[in-house]
Every structure is written in C-alpha cells, then in structure tokens.
Amino acid sequence: MSRPVSTCLLRAAAARSIALAILASVAASAAFGDGPRRDPAAMPAEPAAYRQECGACHVAYPARLLPASSWERLMRRLPQHFGTDASLDEPTRRALEDWLVAGAAGGRRAREAPPQDRITRARWFVHEHDEVPAAAWKRAAVRGPSHCNACHTQADRGDFDEQRVRIPR
Amino acid sequence: MKPSSRTPLTRRAAAAAGLALIAAGAHAAHPADLLATFAARAGAAPQPARGQQLFTARHGREWSCASCHGAAPTQAGRHASTGKPIAALAPAANAERFTDPAKVEKWFRRNCNDVVGRECTDGEKADVLAWLAGLRP
Numbered sequence: 502m503s504r505p506v507s508t509c510l511l512r513a514a515a516a517r518s519i520a521l522a523i524l525a526s527v528a529a530s531a532a533f534g535d536g537p538r539r540d541p542a543a544m545p546a547e548p549a550a551y552r553q554e555c556g557a558c559h560v561a562y563p564a565r566l567l568p569a570s571s572w573e574r575l576m577r578r579l580p581q582h583f584g585t586d587a588s589l590d591e592p593t594r595r596a597l598e599d600w601l602v603a604g605a606a607g608g609r610r611a612r613e614a615p616p617q618d619r620i621t622r623a624r625w626f627v628h629e630h631d632e633v634p635a636a637a638w639k640r641a642a643v644r645g646p647s648h649c650n651a652c653h654t655q656a657d658r659g660d661f662d663e664q665r666v667r668i669p670r
Numbered sequence: 671m672k673p674s675s676r677t678p679l680t681r682r683a684a685a686a687a688g689l690a691l692i693a694a695g696a697h698a699a700h701p702a703d704l705l706a707t708f709a710a711r712a713g714a715a716p717q718p719a720r721g722q723q724l725f726t727a728r729h730g731r732e733w734s735c736a737s738c739h740g741a742a743p744t745q746a747g748r749h750a751s752t753g754k755p756i757a758a759l760a761p762a763a764n765a766e767r768f769t770d771p772a773k774v775e776k777w778f779r780r781n782c783n784d785v786v787g788r789e790c791t792d793g794e795k796a797d798v799l800a801w802l803a804g805l806r807p
Contacts, residue, residue: 557754558749558751558752558754559749559754560752560754580783583751585751585784586779586780586781586783586784588779588780589776590776644753648753651753
C-alpha cells in the first residue's frame with residue numbers, strides 16, 4: 502500500500518525546488534558557482550558488472566550521489582564494506598571504481614565527502630528528506646534511508662523525481 | 671513458423687547448437703559437477719544434514735546463511751541489512767544457481783567471511799551444496 506506525499510509536502514518541496522533552481526542558475530553563472538552540470542550522454546555506459554555485483558545487495562546507487570573521494574575509499578575497502586565482505590576480483594573492482602569516479606558528484610557535492618562515505622549522511626540528503634517523518638523510516642516497507650526504492654519508485658533507473666515518490670504506509 | 675525445406679539439415683543443426691551455447695553461457699556448469707568437484711577436493715562424501723546445520727546456524731557472528739537466504743532456500747530471501755530481495759538459492763527452484771563456478775566461489779568467499787569469519791572449506795561447500803541440491807520446491 503502506498504500514498505502520494507501530502508499536497509503540503511509537495512507544495513513546500515515545489516517552492517524549495519524553484520528557489521533552488523533560481524539559486525543554482527545564479528550560482529552557475531558566477532565564476533565560483535557549482536560549475537557546469539555533467540552531460541549524462543557524455544558518461545561512459547554503466548558496466549554490466551555494476552548491477553550484477555553492487556546491485557546484487559543494494560540499490561545500484563547512481564555514481565553522482567557521492568564524490569570521487571568517497572567512491573575511491575569505498576572501492577578500496579570492499580572486503581570491509583559496511584560490515585560485509587563485498588570483495589571483487591581486481592579487474593572488475595578497478596573497472597567499477599573508474600566508472601564511479603568518472604560519474605561522481607560534481608560541483609558543491611564534490612567538495613564534501615559525507616561521514617563514513619554514506620550517501621544517507623550527506624548534508625544534501627538529510628536536507629532533502631527533512632520532511633519525512635521519523636516513523637516513516639521505521640516502517641517495515643521502508644527499513645531505513647538506504648532503501649531508495651521503497652519510496653522513490655523509479656530509483657532503479659536513477660530517477661529520484663519528487664513527483665514519483667510514494668511513501669509506503 | 672514452418673522451417674524452410676531448402677535449409678540444409680546440418681546448417682540448421684549447427685545454428686541450433688550455436689544458440690544453445692549462447693543460451694548456456696560461457697561458464698555453464700551443472701550443480702552436480704560443482705558438488706563433485708568440492709567433494710573430490712575435500713576427499714570425503716558430502717553430508718547434506720551437516721550442510722543444513724552449517725546453513726541455518728549462526729557461527730558466533732550476527733548472521734547465518736539463512737539470515738539472507740531464508741531457512742527454506744527454495745523460496746526467495748531478503749538481504750538482512752539492505753532488504754533487497756534475493757532469488758531462491760536451491761537449484762530446483764532457480765536453474766541459474768550453481769552453474770557458474772567463478773560466481774559460486776566468489777559468493778562462498780564473501781558470505782563465509784561474513785557468517786563464519788573465514789573462508790569455507792571444500793568439505794563445507796560440498797555439504798551445503800549437497801543439502802541445497804536435494805531441496806524441492
């Protein structure tokens with residue numbers, strides 16, 4: 502069972518999105534701004550191993566959600582990956598690291614690695630989710646903030662558009 | 671679709687064989703082959719009951735194999751930490767399981783490290799696989 506996020510949440514989010522968009526365009530036009538957005542078409546195609554290996558255990562998180570420094574650390578510590586052994590053979594590990602680093606966060610998000618290199622601890626992540634009630638994270642169908650696809654119905658395609666958010670009851 | 675009568679039989683057979691190879695994948699093996707390999711390396715006959723015990727019990731750590739694969743691995747499991755669904759592990763319920771030796775070794779290595787705190791022996795792998803291979807949905 503799911504329901505759309507409340508109109509109130511949506512309205513607040515929409516207002517925030519517009520404000521952010523204005524801020525972003527102002528910042529982008531300034532020399533010290535976020536810099537140019539990456540062109541997704543220019544990114545190398547996702548290696549099949551990304552979904553097979555990383556995606557076997559969790560959402561195949563889009564590379565743009567972490568800065569390059571975080572991806573480098575995570576990919577070099579796979580035998581101790583958040584409490585589990587996620588080790589890979591070296592050629593696969595290297596190929597995935599290169600691809601993740603090539604597509605890593607740009608602009609502001611690139612300058613600040615989140616605590617423990619956890620996407621869910623990033624400042625922007627916490628800010629984007631500050632309207633989600635604490636109880637919602639604990640529901641059996643959500644099980645915490647790392648399960649993007651519990652609410653972001655198109656997360657597996659890298660689509661986190663707020664319009665497609667459905668928070669399970 | 672009716673096959674063309676002009677196609678030489680040998681050509682059709684060759685095409686069919688090629689398709690079968692592609693469908694089977696480059697590393698295709700049968701669970702029985704892998705079981706035989708583990709048992710031969712261990713130098714002992716596999717014991718399914720011991721495999722079940724290894725699979726379902728915890729070994730001084732947080733997780734057992736069953737924590738993610740379920741105690742009845744003819745059904746889908748769920749990752750104990752991330753909640754991601756895991757397809758059934760028993761070959762009778764999932765024909766893809768234990769057909770790629772490299773994949774089997776990779777997951778035994780990772781998961782035994784998580785569950786037992788070390789890599790599993792060939793004997794332990796044989797026991798677990800013997801139990802899994804005997805399960806019926």
